[in-house]
Amino acid sequence: MMEILVEFKNVACGYGDKVIFRGLTLSIFKGVFAGLVGPSGTGKSTLLKSLLGAVPVLEGGIWVAGRRVTRRTPPGVGYVPQTETVDWNFPVTVEQVVLMGLYRRMGWLPWPSRGDRLRVRELLAQLGIGRYAERHIKALSGGEQQRVFLARALAADPDLLVLDEPTAGVDLKTQHGILHLLGELNRRGVTILITTHDLNAVARHLPWVICFNRGVVAQGDPEEVFTSQILSRTYDSEMSVIRQGEVTLVDDSPGSGLHFRKTSHVH
Amino acid sequence: MISWLTHPLQYEFFRHGIVAAGLVGATCGLAGVYIVLRKMSYIGHGLSHAVFGGAVVTYVMNWNFYVGAGLWGFFAALLINAVSKKKKIGADAAIGIVTTASFAIGVALISKVRRFTRNFDAALFGNILGVTVQDLWIILAVTVLTALVVTIFYKQFLFTTFDSDVAKIYGVRTDWVDWVFSLVLACVVIASMQVMGVTLIAAAIVVPSITARLLTDSFHKMVIASVIIGLLSGIFGMYLSFYLNVSSGATIVLFGSLIFCISFFYSYAKTLVISRELPAGPSAVDSHEHAHDHGGMLHHHEHLHENADEAHHPDESPREESILTVNKMTCAACVQSIREAIEGLKGVTSVHADLPTRKVRVVYDPRRVSLEEIKGVLGQAGFG
16 A cells, blocks of 8 residues: 555635635655646645645645645655746855755754765765755756755755756756656656646657646656646647557647648749 | 055054954945845845944843844844745745834834934944954954854855755755854944944945945855955055045945956956857857757767867778677667767767667777677666
8 A cells, every 4th residue: 555645635725815726636656756747826836835835735635655744844744846946146156056955954053064065965966966055056058056955955955855847948858857857856866846847749759647737637657647638628629649559749839720831932 | 655654554544444344344345245145135134224223222222232222133133034935925025024124113213212323324324443452353253153154154154045944955954054143243233333323334235245246156255255355345445435535335345346347347348348259140059058968979069070070081991890689779769869979989989779679789980889788878868
């Protein structure tokens, strides 16, 4: 019997008088690597933030590793925010950013201990960015920057890793690298929950997906869940799924009504 | 030269003034780092206006200036913080509303009882000649308090200033951090009023830290530079004020602005020199970015030329061949990543990866690279 790591029981979440979703009941099992997919604005990020304690829970309750989530983030959870929210011009080095991840473990001293710094250097080396420890964060490429924030989330050895759009804004190869990295972490026992907009390049390859639109539409193996019917319900628009042998592709191109006038550039 | 420096020091008012100006400059420089990085540069201006209202009220009620204005300033700072968290109204608008209303209270009271007017020139423009020994002790206390708070809460302030929402998720009590910072800022503004006056405190807070940011990308160096620039602006501003017979608040700010201009042109000149030194054509930066966009390719671009050389002179070095089974090689992109990861190692002559059999054949010089290193690089790329 698989252990439940995160449990939502009849949860309603929102900001002020705007309720994003209501009546959410969902269990996330330990050791899973799950992707949350769905249209923008329907609560994927809100769901992530609610289990972090960053969004008020209006009804119901959320439990992480048996502890109820209040306004404070439960320990054992590492969070990687969307890269758009980062201030790249802030005068801070890669090492300093990753040290922030150790905050809960650091003592009263205002500066990090040698043990803290060693831990950070080890982590950076494991992620292949050890040589950038002293560099300013803006001096790195997109994939490397993503790894810096992943290192910060991993610094305190979390049981659960939560990533908001980790593959947004990077090219295919970098996406591939990030997913391989996450896969490796999952094999070592870290439970991973990500949100993603990319059904074909990302979600389709994950072991578990949760289709979300103000509530869970369906969840399971993408081979089973990615059907025209389920995806059309999730995205509130006609979507077709093409299956050829082992390959499943979602036709997520914009639907009818979009006709661009083509002009010939050959003279 | 020395007499130029020592001559004014014979006057007690100048000695008091230069200590006050130096300490105020340094403290404003320190607090200013956090203000500027939080993109709340207007808060210095706003808070000093808010405190003006408090100053008038305490005078009317016959309270101790420092206590009354301090409390008023603290509550104004908290109110600004609370209002600016509402995303509908930005921090700049929040500061504008709270502070101008507070300033207006002061103006209204003054206009009602006109005999106050003369005393409030000092509040508006500073009156460094009027710095008493009590004022000096207060300024020193605020300097020490600010330095202590910034040191003790160094990591909390840094994390919260960098990203307040994420800091909270990682366990920082950001609400406490905001409270403490607001209190410290209110104290800094009150202590600085006598020296700078309400109208110029903003510059004292913002100019040294913006200048420091131009000069360095390192956070702790920015803090140190900002404090030093603030201190020097205070000291040399006082000398300028003495010799030119001009308001000290103005000369302190003008000297700080001069340092900013010099730093600005220095950093601009530096970028011109650097761009001239970069090689033409596909830049090293581009290939570096391309090379490092994938896991585990640690040494790719530095060793590219060496491998190219080796490719042209293959017969000169001993060669060994190893065939590795890489079960995690499951797609074409994996093949590419594996090739690039191993090719990046010094001493590797060639890499051939075969997807159907999941085998990778590596030809390398065993004197320069070991099989363990090759396996290590594969592991770092996620194929271990």
